[in-house]
Amino acid sequence: MPVLSLNDLVAIGLCVLALLALGMNLLVHRKHPYLGLRKTSAVRSSEILSQAAAEQGKRLTIGLGLDVADSVTAMASLPMLAALTRRSIFTDQPVHATSGGGTLASLSQSVVRGTYQGAVAPELFKPDYALLAGLSPYAYLAGLLPQAASRANAGIMLYGPHRPESLLAADLAERKRNPVIALTSDLSAQAVLLASSAQLSFGEDYFDGGASLQVNPSAAASLRAQDLLRIVITIGLIAGAVLRLLGVWQ
Amino acid sequence: MKKAIPILIAVLSGLLVLAALIWQPQLEGWLEVMLNWAVIIASMAALVALATLLLAHTRKIIKVRHGFIYSLILVVAFLVSFAGGMTAGVENPNYLHWIAAIQQPAEASLLGLAALVMAAASLRLFHQRGWSALTVSFGISALVFLMLGLGWLQALQIPQLDIVIGYLEALPLVGMRGLLIGMGLGALLLGFRIVLGLERPYGE
Numbered sequence: 274m275p276v277l278s279l280n281d282l283v284a285i286g287l288c289v290l291a292l293l294a295l296g297m298n299l300l301v302h303r304k305h306p307y308l309g310l311r312k313t314s315a316v317r318s319s320e321i322l323s324q325a326a327a328e329q330g331k332r333l334t335i336g337l338g339l340d341v342a343d344s345v346t347a348m349a350s351l352p353m354l355a356a357l358t359r360r361s362i363f364t365d366q367p368v369h370a371t372s373g374g375g376t377l378a379s380l381s382q383s384v385v386r387g388t389y390q391g392a393v394a395p396e397l398f399k400p401d402y403a404l405l406a407g408l409s410p411y412a413y414l415a416g417l418l419p420q421a422a423s424r425a426n427a428g429i430m431l432y433g434p435h436r437p438e439s440l441l442a443a444d445l446a447e448r449k450r451n452p453v454i455a456l457t458s459d460l461s462a463q464a465v466l467l468a469s470s471a472q473l474s475f476g477e478d479y480f481d482g483g484a485s486l487q488v489n490p491s492a493a494a495s496l497r498a499q500d501l502l503r504i505v506i507t508i509g510l511i512a513g514a515v516l517r518l519l520g521v522w523q
Numbered sequence: 524m525k526k527a528i529p530i531l532i533a534v535l536s537g538l539l540v541l542a543a544l545i546w547q548p549q550l551e552g553w554l555e556v557m558l559n560w561a562v563i564i565a566s567m568a569a570l571v572a573l574a575t576l577l578l579a580h581t582r583k584i585i586k587v588r589h590g591f592i593y594s595l596i597l598v599v600a601f602l603v604s605f606a607g608g609m610t611a612g613v614e615n616p617n618y619l620h621w622i623a624a625i626q627q628p629a630e631a632s633l634l635g636l637a638a639l640v641m642a643a644a645s646l647r648l649f650h651q652r653g654w655s656a657l658t659v660s661f662g663i664s665a666l667v668f669l670m671l672g673l674g675w676l677q678a679l680q681i682p683q684l685d686i687v688i689g690y691l692e693a694l695p696l697v698g699m700r701g702l703l704i705g706m707g708l709g710a711l712l713l714g715f716r717i718v719l720g721l722e723r724p725y726g727e
Contacts, residue, residue, distance in 0.1 A: 277545075285545075287711075288711070288715075291708070291711055291712055291715060292715060295712060295715060295716070299721075346706070346709075346710055346713075348713060348717065348722075349709070349713055352722065372572070374569070374572075375565065375566075375568045375569025375570070375571070375572040375573065376565050376568045376569065376572075378568075378569075378572035378575070378576075379568035379569075379571050379572050380568075382571075382572070382575060400575050400578065400579055401579045404572075404575065404576055404579055405572040405573060405575065405576045408569065408573075411626075411629070411630040411633055411634075414633060415629075415633065419590070419593070437637070437641070438633065438634065438637040440637060440640055440641055440644060441633070441636060441637050441640055444640050444644065458706060460699055460702055460703070463702075465641060465644075467648075467652075467657070467661060468641065468644035468645045468647070468648050468661075469644050469651070470651040470652070475702070476701075476702045476705040476706060477702075477705030477706055477708060477709040479706065479709060480706075480709030480710070480712070480713055483722070489721075489722060491716050491721035491722060492716070492722070495709075495712040495713070495715075495716055498712055499705075499708050499709060499712055502708050503704075503705065503708060506704060506708075
């Protein structure tokens, strides 16, 4: 058994606390998992945009960002993709997704295909609904730009690990008078997209998709656990700063 | 059973990676084997995604759909670079030079365009989002850090001013750390949900 440092012990403690908070919230809120849950403004806007796209006979394009190999946070966008695809299966123009990496493209293809099978309409599925846009960040951007400029769009959603250059896609969509919703895990991209008119969500709101769209009770439990852990960490940080100021902890 | 197997594989892989973080010496060999499998599977996924992309564009060319000319360029460019890589070898310096000579100017021009759009978007910020605490602080911080970045204030070499500049330069790091803690918590809980099979981002 290796000797664990204080940092390791804090990390293990936080993991245990996270697991306990997740389990406790799943149990306590099992009957009404979404009751009293806050909704992220960008996710709320995506619901409205999805309905507007169906009414206009246009489609919603989702840029899923770079690959899962670059950032595991790319996984967070897939439940949202499934939820929005489910709502658009029987509309004139279903949701189109583009990815910036092989693994993410295959996963999104699998998710979209699964959603069509789940809705007992596998014959309506086309592989074009979830495509690879490029294997490198710039190739992805080059693939995303024509999608963002498409006349068939009712709006675009950038949900995933995007780089600051994605502002080009947001700007292009704005020029076509299409609304843009952005949820990205990249801090520089969040700052840059603030300068656009995109409906933007910051920080950990990125992980709220599944809970806000009410597609997975575990996502709601996770959101509540996140809030609880944030309070614990804040108290820990303030206590640490006070102890250090008082000279108790060096 | 068909649904249970992927969940079981995902759960076992996740647990093994977590266990290997604590019992690294004992599980290092297993972890290496598993990571090699992951690399092979990821490469296969990239090939599948690439094949799907090519098929989609080939269909577009055959049906002469709107914008088929771009699909034609994509397919031809792919075939030429694929043939070049297969005949000369992907490590061949001439092949690499040829690819870089196309890729680098294209990327540089996209980056230049992105810089211009970012500058224009920053100027349009107040028009688009109005005057709020967020936009005002964004504008002020942009101006302050532009001044600091120019280095004029540092060139004055006033010790008290250097202390203030030091504090100001630490501010973005503090804010970033706050956001990163939130993101880290989200990623941790998402990871747990995947490991426990509560979330299945690999399909329904």
